[in-house]
Amino acid sequence: MINLARMLADIQFGRGAGAALFPDDTTFQLSSTQRLRYLISGNERIATVRARDSHLTLSMLGAKRLHVAFSHPRLRVVASPDAVPFVSAGKNLFARHVLYADPEIRAGDEVLVVDENDRLIATGRTVLAPDEMLQIKRGVAVSVRYGVEENVRRG
Structure with a gap:
């Protein structure tokens, strides 16, 4: 197995x-x-x-x-400094707070959410494609499952 x-x-x-x-x-x-x-x-x-x-x-x-195991930018969505405290507490990452997204990921993929220094702050499922995360300024980009500060399940 x-x-x-x-x-x-x-x-x-x-x-x-x-x-x-x-x-x-x-x-x-x-x-x-x-x-x-x-x-x-x-x-x-x-x-x-x-x-x-x-x-x-x-x-x-x-x-x-x-x-x-994987170096930056693989499997990562980078959150803005303003969003880091909220995302690390388990809140969703909104598109307006996305600085970068690995172009290889797709909507619905499991991703790592990191800050600008590549510190892991959360894990979750993408709602938008990478291009959409960077172009759209409204809505959820990553539905966060767990943040590093609080391991409470979301979404």
Whole structure:
């Protein structure tokens, strides 16, 4: 099952993501239908396999591992200094506060939200495409799941 999780991560985030996210000591839990559901390190969740499309949703631990594995600008959306306190507390990132977005990401992708110095502040799902984030000045750009300051699930 860990090999399946690594393969899913490599497909979703790029080559090398599976090994970075899920080292050999990773454990897993199955859903009631015996499908891979949760990937765990110790007693902390790394990621969840979303049932509807088999995409991974990241916890802060998973986001931290990808942040170390991939250099800037890969998988990142950069938040303005004004937005950092709110986003790191788990609030959504609005388009007017996006300074940069990796052009390879698409709407609906799991991303890392960072500040101008590439410090990880949150993880979430993009609502807009990178070009839209930079051109549109209204609406949510990234629906934040977890901020570094508060691990409260959102969206």
